[in-house]
Amino acid sequence: MSVIKVAILGFGTVGEGVYKTIQSHTEELEGVLGRKVEVAAVLIRNKQKKRNIDEDVLITSDFDEILDLPQLDVIVEAIVDKEPPFTFLKQAIQKGCHVITANKEMFAHHGNELLRLAEKHNVSVGYEATVAGGIPVIQTLRQLLNVNRVRHIQGILNGTSNFILTEMREKKHSFSAALSLAQAKGFAEADPTNDVEGYDAFYKTMILSRIAFGEEPNWEEVGREGITSITSELIESAEKHGLRFKHIASICMEGGQINATVRPALVGKSHPFYSIEGVENAVNVNSDIVGSITLQGPGAGMFPTASAVIEDLVYVCQNQSTNKNYKKTISVNYGDKEGNGDELWFIQGLSKDYKNPLITWIAQSTDDTAVIQTTREEREKLINQQKVTSCFQILGEYEKLGNNKEVTLAVL
Structure with a gap:
């Protein structure tokens, strides 16, 4: 029986998880693929560090040694940063290897080029693990896009930010205390900027946009806002209105163009994201036939992410084209360009005595927060005039x- 030879680049949380899963699911993989899967090599940074890897596996810090292997079918990349991973994967594709990546920053910047190169060399690129960890959102979108036209996608795409907001609400922690706990548990890096400022979610949003709409918005025009401005007091005030803060990425087709944002928003009990807590991720997809579906699950961690990589391993070894539907599609406008209609806003600092015929007061708490109904344009005026x-x-x-009265102005 022939063997599928795999190399793993990086042996951190994800790389080790992939290695262990291949070892523990040998029979399952062989049953699906009809061939045994073996790890032939692992690329590491420090060769002196002891690792639990079989002796017959090549352990090296030189990528050229991996490329020189007599047989190499798939390369799994689980490093960080754009370089050298991008260069490694280009070289692997040119050698005729399928590649799989969990690197959302690199893939957001260079995914198009890798996919074009893979098509030229008749190999596939797996990238399920770049978005939402163990949630199979990319595979789901591929299936939906056979006939359905995606209208709108919303997601909680960063487990670290979600964990921090959950801790601040449940444990009454300050932002800094919740962040420190996330770092202690390994959910946040020593430098948490990518997570708490929304860059990680932004990269994932661009990847989703390409799959859903075949293109992405101008990066410079995407509103990106992190969670560092959210205080314990704001979270407590929101709770008085039955609302919870979530860090939400949103993409939709409006007025004939793709619009995307990554920002904190508030949801009530009827929203599918209301109960998404801790490091969980969730993605809501709205399309013209199936309507609205929500996927949720672990967004990070050794085995959830390894699960996404292993499913990609099966996908690419069956040599299915990962360019499928990764092209400009006929999309249905979700509505007029945002800002033309009334929306609901949670505000702080606006006097109860403030009068404006374009603003409707929906709810007022005992402190200085309130829920109002107004247009995006009026909301911008309030901010610019420092009214809120x-x-x-x-x-x-x-x-x-x-x-019991419900107001619905901002849809999924």
């Missing part, structure tokens, strides 16, 4: 506490 100190959009249905 904080302002966040409410997504989905809003139900006033103690009142």
